[in-house]
Amino acid sequence: MTYRIDQADVAHIAKLARLSLSDDEIDSYQNSLSRILEVIDVMNSEDLSGFAPMDHPLETVNLLREDLVVPGLDRAEVLEAAPSAEDNYFRVPRILGSS
């Protein structure tokens, strides 16, 4: 059968999502993502010209809060829960190049 998405796209999306997929998993996601795209094709085939595009599923707008300070979290507690911390900062492995 022909898929709506090729394996290279699946691998690319997985990489962007920081997922490591086996070849079997790539096959499986190619199949399920293609089915999702087919469903979207069905939706796209409907004539929706009489409907305004939605910018949000709810009709609520302007859900705003007042600009007032509320207490946050205790630093010591938060850093205690972090994988790594140093000098009151979060610590992360090197960002560029190989770690």
Next chain:
Amino acid sequence: MSSRTIAGPARGWEYVIGLEVHTELRTATKLFCGCPNAFGEEPNTSICPVCLGLPGSLPVMNAQAVDFAIRVGLALNATIQRSQFHRKNYFYPDMPKDFQISQYDVPINANGHLELPSGAVIGIERAHLEEDTGKLVHRGGGGRIESAEYSLIDYNRSGVPLLEIVSAPDIRDPEEAKEYVAELRSILVAVGASDGRMEEGSLRVDANVSVRPVGETQMRTRVEIKNLNSLRSLTRALEFEGRRQVQLYEDGEAMLQQTRFWDEARAVTGALRLKEEANDYRYFPEPDLPPVAPDPLVIEARRSELPEFLSTRRAQLADVLPELSRDLRETVITDECWPYLRAALDANITPHRAVARCANELVALLDEIGALSPSRFVEVLALEDEGKLGASQVKVLLREACLDPLAIPELVAKLGFTASDADAVKAMVAEVVASCTQEWSRYLAGDEKVAGFLLGQVMRRYGRQISGSDARQALTRLAEEARAESS
């Protein structure tokens, strides 16, 4: 009506520049949570589940940030519209959620423009709300990201409200880019949206720059220079990048679309080597934030509250003094000076005199302005306009009017300026020269050297009451009259 010569990167070439200015909004709290929006605090002291991106936390929009966005939009003559939020997905530790909440295809402000002091008009494509990221500190490898052993993160800045203001590629040289940022900054400060402190990162500029032969209308491949945090860095980086691109074209080499950074110490731009592939942000609508649809009544209310901008003052001055030099004009339209000048113009003080007294005397007194209100300033200038005081007396009187709250007429009396209108000064000088007939005849005959002697005599007798320059003026006038009579 651009009054400036555009300077290209090389003979026969021109710049095409568009700027993205990220301004931190001066709210009390962050964009989506109640953590303080503060600068310079201890690291990680303004953090909560929302700005740390902890699972289950939900963002709620800050009303004040929306209000500032509306004010800036109005000031930039933009359309303020119902807008939507998107997630910009990327993996980088300055953003703990792994996405930044921003606005994508429907920003709150679109299609504005900004007029520069030169008269050039720069298009504003959009000004949208988004959240700031955390701050990284790189450890090891000289503190540079590419050679660091590891990095530290302070999330105090994560979630601070930003308004990203994107210009059209209408800017034609580094000097104009600088003028644009300076003018934009003054507007952001005037509407209260920003403290304007570039050195604290309140205003950060990314520049999109390409070059093309003069006369070509298409745009060539552009380079984005990130994080230009001072006006000086901005112009220097643009100048360097313009020359670099011209060189590449002239050498027949390929121009790559890329992101570069400005290295202030080495005065060069360098390529950013990120592990990520080409931008693939996978924008999608932020389900946790409903659209923001500003009430038209609120927009109109904010419009009526807009402060007076520099462009308005320039236009008012152009009406009365079309030939005024740019330097003088920019000196007198500042917030400190303008109320005085406006009051003087409203009171029909000679415009040239009003501008000169503002640009010279008033500017020098601003630090000790004390009791010198605009109305007192006008009172003093009116005395000069009526010929009752000479220029140097006005200088003394203005300084005194800062220090002493006495009414102006009383200050004039206190300083002994009572008998010192132009005619009175002339009478004093006439009286003195009448007693120096020999020197007076030599002076009338054209011996300028004797003027010093005559003025010395005048000042010896009346120096408490009149100034040297007024005495000199009176002496010149007396001599002119005497010569006119004898001819």
